[in-house]
Amino acid sequence: MAVEATARSEELEGYWQRLGCRFALVDAVFDECMKEALTSLSPAGLDAYLDNARFIGKMGRGAEPLLVYLEDAPRVAVLVGEQSLTDLREFAYYMSTHTNFKAIVPFLQTCAAAAECLPTQELFKQYVELVRDMMDRTTGSVHGHHTTFASPGLPEMLKQVPSILSLVPLGGFKNWIDYGIRYYNDHPERQIEYFSLQSADSKAVLQRERHGTLFIDNERKLDLYLRGLWQDPEQLVPYSQVFDSLTKPTPYYDDDGIRVPDVFDDLGDIRGIERYRAALAHMAAHRRWSTKMVVDNWSPFQRLGVEVFEDCRVDFLTMQRFPGLRRLFLALHPIPDERLLDNPEASAIRVKLAMVSRAMLDPDYEYKNTDIREFANRFHEAMAAGESSSPEMSRLGLSFIARMRRQSDLSPNVYFQDTEVDYRDDNRHLWIYLEKGDDEDTLFEHLDIKKKEEEELHALPPRHYDEWDYSNQSYRPDWASVYEMKHPGGSPAKVDALLEKHAGLAKRMKRILDLIKPQDKVRIRYQEEGSELDLDIAIRSLIDYKAGSQPDPRINMSHRTDGRNIAVSLVLDLSESLNEKVQGSGQTILELSQEAVSLLAWSVEHLGDPFAISGFHSNTRHDVRYYHIKGYNEPWDDSVKGRIGAMQAAWSTRMGAAMRHAGHYLKAQPADKKLLLILTDGEPADIDTRDPQSLIQDARQAVKELDRDGIYTYCINLDPKADEYVSDIFGRQYTIVDKIEQLPVKLPELFIALTK
Amino acid sequence: MENKEQYKVRSEPFYQAQGDEVALYEAAYNARLPVMVKGPTGCGKSRFIEYMAWKLNKPLITVACNEDMTASDLVGRYLLDANGTRWLDGPLTIAARIGAICYLDEIVEARQDTTVVIHPLTDHRRTLPLDKKGELIEAHPDFQLVISYNPGYQSLMKDLKQSTKQRFTGFDFDYPDAALESEILAKETGLAIEVCGKLVQIGQAARNLKGHGLDEGISTRLLVYAATLIKNGVETKAACRMAMVRPITDDADIRDTLDHAIDAAFG
């Protein structure tokens, strides 16, 4: 590698040609940038990266914008998605055509830091919008002339972005910008001072915006909260309300996860973190106890009524479970003023709902209205019998609305004051509308396509394995056919680049590895019989003896050579789901697995343990594929790296069969200790097996068989929902990696911990 | 000959059965089969054995294993004294002679060359050779060997050898379900059952975090500690934090979450 430092590999030369650029400065860093891009971007992302870079290079603004883009864009793409590769270029171009070309470089230089603070696609887009808005408003045209002058404050502001965004939420950033524009739009000098955070008022305004509890500072705590107290592994995704500061932030949840505001201010003496927890508790309670309702025929008022009763039901159950939350819920719940009901001119529907809500939850609430009292009592009767149900609450809600409706409710003049319950979500998950209709016909189409692929040739005759039928507690003989083949190879460059990317980590690991690496001789102290006298202990014993107390007879030591005798087989799940993108990173699970496996292989190679790697997936029991990637005694060389680099994911996960096959080889290894590591992102499943328990139970059985053969099985699971089944299969021998991005670091660490 | 009586469990230990383990153990004992009890730390393994020894009215000799332990620590050794040397039986030898239940706690901690000395006692031979003394002991008909083993170590190196494992009948223990665990706390400490239920709720929150920053959840033992402190007048939440949270983690986020769980459970 070092011999020809200046020559490009053929692959890189191809990319360089595509960039079509002649800047020497860019030439010097291009290879480094490409290596990073290759490891962090998808093939489509790589295309976008090169195309957009080419565009920036030809914008006529010199080498620097291109340099910065090449260096920083991949990082941004990893954090907020590959769409940003194009967004960044478009915005850079927009700046350049609006006379603000001097701001391009500061913008690109700080976009990675901005993405760190705003780690979703949506938030990052809002950030770019804010910058665009600031630029448009501060870019001026001089009266009567066609010339325009560039925004004075923009480049300065962009330089401050990293520090600002780590202090305030996006909404605070916007307010700070607005203030600066309001007062200094006509004073270029002062504007610069303000936006470079030098003037006193600039600092003061920013300080004023620094309040509340930021989601990014508490993400892990909230994750743990949801998992620990509610056993709910759902993703938390922050959102910002920069462009909508009027409505109160309302959490909600949908298929993308649980959405919470990026900041919660303290409310009275209730801290922001408590508001987060109250909101999460309420949503988790819905997720546990609520069922969906068909609502096509309900009026908006009726929906309002039903949701209040359902909200109260889940709150009530929550407070039963966690009495400590009662104080928090009630503190965040308004105490509606009954006198508002007397005004015949205004709609008090919200007041009535808030009253009944308070009355249902707070036994100390004082009010006179007998209707409200009746409904509160009916609610308590329903809850006295148990958990009640969403349908029962909908009946209560509907009759409440029927009873309480007044003509005045239709008045446009609605009382909102003291009617909103802070911690409640918007309940979009409760409703089903039949009209819109999900078409169910398309659901099964894709199943047919798979059939065609069956004719591919199989290299070796299959091996058949029994499968465990838990419903009959017996084996189905020779049930699964496993075809083993060598994994197709590819270029080792990708894996080399991955290893280089983690060079720092590798260096740290090497130090640890050296510590656990078998030394030629290991000293064993405290031996009654041994090869040598252990002087320290002998002298101590002699003293004890002379002093008349009982001497320790274990005064010898002996040596043992080479304590480490472990064979390891790593089995990789290569099923379709690995192609999914990891949230908040541009990489797929497969790509992260490649990194992790490369690092692990490198580590194990360093220790010298016999180590095999294989991958598997399945397409019914007739076609379980088992790919040979590295054999126990095969060196960690280019052909192995090439196979790892070429790994592809498809089909399903028939785990038991693959484990048995891996075990079949591992059993034959002469080592004292045998470790079978299985890396997977989901539960065992296959398209010919309906009952989800069936393959789970088979995998569990396979683990037992392996244990009987002296093989220790350990699962590294990337599925956040794995808690539901992983211990059924692996007992206590598993770890769930929550942050898949960390897999490359975690996997080798785990291996070291397991074998230390 | 040692005095058997000194090893008897004098009064009935409180043990709350989780299933049919008592009957199964009796069956294993009647056939003199060696027993292995598996389960996470502090879930009642030692208590169970103590209870069974009492119920069967047999002496119980417990050895806590550690990694510096050698075979001599189990079988015995010559000691020096004023007149020369004198043989002293180790706990395993005593148990085999007097017909006790010998309980090797946390056997995985011991080195493997130590664990092999139990092999001849665990098969049909039921003998124990004292090589240094040149004596072969036939185990007393009442003798039984029990080992405990915590599979939660998650280390291949701390796993038992297959040849050792395969000599035992196994009992799998785990933390009991919420209702049963609350009952255990209440009976063990005399604390009101409602309060015990909340302690268990907090314990379960911690167990949900296992694998997400916690290696082990909160054990029944720690719950008993907390209940005891509360019973003795320590303020409830302070007792929980001290007995249940501080010992298991230094991770600030997890502490915070468990502290919140305590507040949520007790209000």
Ligand SMILES: Nc1ncnc2c1ncn2[C@@H]1O[C@H](COP(=O)(O)OP(=O)(O)OP(=O)(O)O)[C@@H](O)[C@H]1O
């Ligand atoms: N089933 C039970 N009945 C009565 N007490 C129990 C039971 N389970 C646990 N306990 C209580 O938990 C405490 C810890 O149990 P024990 O010492 O038996 O744990 P262990 O499983 O042996 O733990 P370790 O593996 O750490 O030695 C006991 O002192 C007792 O108070």
Ligand SMILES: [Mg+2]
């Ligand atoms: Mg114990």
